[in-house]
Amino acid sequence: MRVSVIDIGCANLASVIFALERLGAGADIAREPADIARAERLIFPGVGSAAYAAEQLSKRGLAEPLRGSRAPLLGLCLGMQLLFEASEEGDATGLGLLPGRVARLDAGENAPWPHMGWSRVRKTRAGSRLLEGVEDGAFFYFVHGYAAPPGAATIGVAEYGEAFSAAVEDGRRFGCQFHPERSGAAGARVLSNFLNAS
Amino acid sequence: MPARRIIPCLDIRDGLVVKGVQFKGHEVVGEIAPLARRYRDEGADELVLYDITASVRGAPVDLAWVEAVAREIDIPFAIAGGIRSLDDAARRLERGADKISINSPALENPGLIDALAARFGSQCVVVGVDSRAEDGDYFVHQYTGDPAASRAAGRRTLDWIKEAQDRGAGEIVLNCMNEDGRRAGYDIRQLSAARDVARAPLIASGGAGAMTHFRDVFEIADVSGALAASVFHRSIFSISDLKEYLISCAIDVRR
Numbered sequence: 254m255r256v257s258v259i260d261i262g263c264a265n266l267a268s269v270i271f272a273l274e275r276l277g278a279g280a281d282i283a284r285e286p287a288d289i290a291r292a293e294r295l296i297f298p299g300v301g302s303a304a305y306a307a308e309q310l311s312k313r314g315l316a317e318p319l320r321g322s323r324a325p326l327l328g329l330c331l332g333m334q335l336l337f338e339a340s341e342e343g344d345a346t347g348l349g350l351l352p353g354r355v356a357r358l359d360a361g362e363n364a365p366w367p368h369m370g371w372s373r374v375r376k377t378r379a380g381s382r383l384l385e386g387v388e389d390g391a392f393f394y395f396v397h398g399y400a401a402p403p404g405a406a407t408i409g410v411a412e413y414g415e416a417f418s419a420a421v422e423d424g425r426r427f428g429c430q431f432h433p434e435r436s437g438a439a440g441a442r443v444l445s446n447f448l449n450a451s
Numbered sequence: 452m453p454a455r456r457i458i459p460c461l462d463i464r465d466g467l468v469v470k471g472v473q474f475k476g477h478e479v480v481g482e483i484a485p486l487a488r489r490y491r492d493e494g495a496d497e498l499v500l501y502d503i504t505a506s507v508r509g510a511p512v513d514l515a516w517v518e519a520v521a522r523e524i525d526i527p528f529a530i531a532g533g534i535r536s537l538d539d540a541a542r543r544l545e546r547g548a549d550k551i552s553i554n555s556p557a558l559e560n561p562g563l564i565d566a567l568a569a570r571f572g573s574q575c576v577v578v579g580v581d582s583r584a585e586d587g588d589y590f591v592h593q594y595t596g597d598p599a600a601s602r603a604a605g606r607r608t609l610d611w612i613k614e615a616q617d618r619g620a621g622e623i624v625l626n627c628m629n630e631d632g633r634r635a636g637y638d639i640r641q642l643s644a645a646r647d648v649a650r651a652p653l654i655a656s657g658g659a660g661a662m663t664h665f666r667d668v669f670e671i672a673d674v675s676g677a678l679a680a681s682v683f684h685r686s687i688f689s690i691s692d693l694k695e696y697l698i699s700c701a702i703d704v705r706r
Contacts, residue, residue, distance in 0.1 A: 267547035271522045301572060365652055369574055369621070370453025370675070371496055371705045392454060392705040394527060396574045413452075435527045435549065437491070 254448060257283040257292035259319075259332070261299070261309040269298050269329065272434035276445050289318035294448070299331030303355065303399065304343025306331055319348055325425045326350075327383075327447045330397055333421065333428030342399045350426050353404045358397070360414025367398035368413040374420065374431070381408035382450045383420055383427050383443060391439040393419065393431035400430055425450075454705040455669050455697070456496040456676030457690055458654060459683045461486060463502045463532075466516065470632070470681050477503070480684045487520050487528075490683065493690035496705055498528040499552065499624070499678060503596035505533025506555040514546055521547020529577055532596075535563065537570055544571060552624065554579035555593040558604045558611075561618060568619025573651075578620040582608040582641065583628045589641055592628060608641075609648050616651045623649055624678060627657040632681060634660025642672035654678050662688060662696045669702050 256273055258266055260282045273280045273296075280296075283289055297319075299306050310316045319326070328336045337347045340355035347355070358368055371392040376384050393411070400417035403410050411419040411430070420443070421428040427447055433440035461468045461483060468486050469477040480486070487498055500520060502512040511533040520528060530543050531552035540551045551571070557564050557578055567576045581595045589608035594600035604611075612623055625645050627638035637658045646653050652675035655668045659679035668677050683690065694704045 265544055265547070267518070267545060268521055268549070271547060272525060274522070275525070364452075365650060365675075367574060368453070369652065370456060372453045395453070432527075435525060437525050441525060 254294065255279045255281060256294045256296055256448065257281055257288060259283045259289070259295060259297045259315065261306060261313060261315065265300060266298065268434045269296060272441070272444055276441065276448060278448055284313070286314045286318045289315055289322055292322070292324050295319075295322065295324050295326045296329065296447075297326065297332035297335070298329040299335065301331060302343055303331060303334055303340040303345040306335060307340075307345040307347065310335065310348070316348060320350065323425065325447065325450050326427065328428040329434075330430060330432060333430055334399060334401060336421070336426060336428050337401055340399060351401075351404075351406050351421060351423055351428075353401055355399050355401050358400050358413050358415070358417065364414060367396065369396045370394070372411045372413065374409040374411050376409050377403070378408040378422075381420075381422050383422050383429075383446050384409055385446050387439055387442055393429075393433070393436040393439060395431045397430060452703070453675075454496070454703050455674075456654075457494070457665070457693060457704065458497045458499055458676050458678040459490045459495050459690070460499040460501055460656070460678050460680045462680060463500060463516075464504055466513065468684070469503070470684050483516050484519055484523055486684075487524050490690060491524050491526055494694055494705070495526060495690050497526055497676070498524065500528060500530055501552070502532030505596070507594055507597040507600050508533065511535065511539040512543060514542060517543050517548050518546040531577075531579060535560070537566055540567055540571065544575065550575045550577050550622070552577035552579050554581065557615065558591065558593045558606070561614065564615055564618035564620055568621070573619050573621035576620050577622040577624060578615040579624045579626065580608060580611060580615070581626045581628055584638065584641060589644070595628065609644060612645055613648050616649065620651055622652045622654060624654040624656050627655075630658030631656075633658060634681065636660065636664040637668040637672065637677070639667060639672050642668060642674055646673050652676065660687070662693050665693060665697060666700045666702065669697070670700075
């Protein structure tokens with residue numbers, strides 16, 4: 254199976270591609286609108302600022318093909334945040350594939366920000382395909398300062414001061430706020446679930 | 452709060468993992484990738500790969516082994532040793548490293564911390580501090596990878612920690628040199644003093660020799676992670692046994 258990994262110059266693609274290779278999946282890189290249109294399965298990784306990434310998406314003409322794509326799509330970290338309508342970070346406009354607005358995490362004045370490290374994910378929806386076979390309360394690796402509040406698409410939550418969406422699923426659209434490519438066996442299971450989801 | 456992290460450190464010299472006592476007299480422990488894999492299998496939360504002679508040699512960490520580890524390992528890892536420029540850092544992050552740890556080059560050029568944080572984000576900028584307790588205070592040392600080059604950096608440790616995080620460091624690793632390799636316990640007093648000034652996550656390094664040392668450094672010094680090398684290299688206990696012990700002490704670690 255081939256997976257197209259979206260490159261908008263805002264992510265370190267190597268660890269995602271290596272993780273797919275460990276699962277026996279071949280990966281190519283999607284940079285052009287046509288790459289998105291012909292992709293069978295898409296992963297959208299992202300690191301950095303939401304406003305810059307959103308600008309890159311529209312500048313490169315990728316926002317419309319992504320909205321129109323019927324291929325299964327998995328957003329990772331910032332890539333998941335951009336599935337929503339908007340982000341408080343730099344007042345960015347998202348793809349609007351999921352309802353809601355990404356907000357700054359607030360864990361109190363004395364807590365470190367961003368949230369970085371291994372935190373538990375509590376499953377909130379039975380029958381989720383992305384979290385199938387993942388133990389309730391399993392640890393995943395997070396690095397982020399913003400997050401989507403729990404909503405209709407939420408399938409798992411984690412807490413940093415407050416509960417936020419750790420994973421989302423709506424039809425063929427999936428997202429993880431954590432980094433499955435850096436989350437050991439639990440992360441590999443999530444990626445493998447995505448590769449098998451139709 | 453995230454789980455407390457257990458972080459094995461692989462000190463690397465000429466492409467092999469080595470271990471020294473008090474930063475001196477290194478002996479070969481084994482190859483990089485098999486050890487990295489073993490620690491990952493035992494439940495390590497993160498790895499640090501530290502090329503101990505890179506700063507002294509004047510050349511940054513070898514790209515080939517950064518990529519070899521990134522291909523194999525599915526937990527975060529930091530690269531340390533001789534990274535002096537944005538380009539040095541970018542090439543290592545592109546090969547799959549998650550964090551860049553800088554030590555002597557940050558002392559030579561503190562602006563490097565600001566530049567790395569602005570370009571890549573604080574989450575991938577770790578500042579390593581080699582510190583020695585002297586006359587009731589703590590002082591930073593540099594070029595500690597080579598006994599002949601190692602020397603005092605002319606800075607107080609607590610001042611340097613504050614400056615590093617003001618410049619954008621996302622994490623501080625404090626190597627307490629008096630304890631390094633002695634396996635007599637972390638320098639709880641120094642780490643507690645550092646914890647009082649650190650807003651960024653603080654990682655303890657130097658002195659781990661028994662499971663109780665990890666318990667104490669988490670319970671008393673309240674660090675986010677504990678780094679160790681020789682206890683794991685010498686299989687004095689495994690990371691999985693250590694984690695079971697910490698859970699029995701009600702310390703939150705990832706299973």
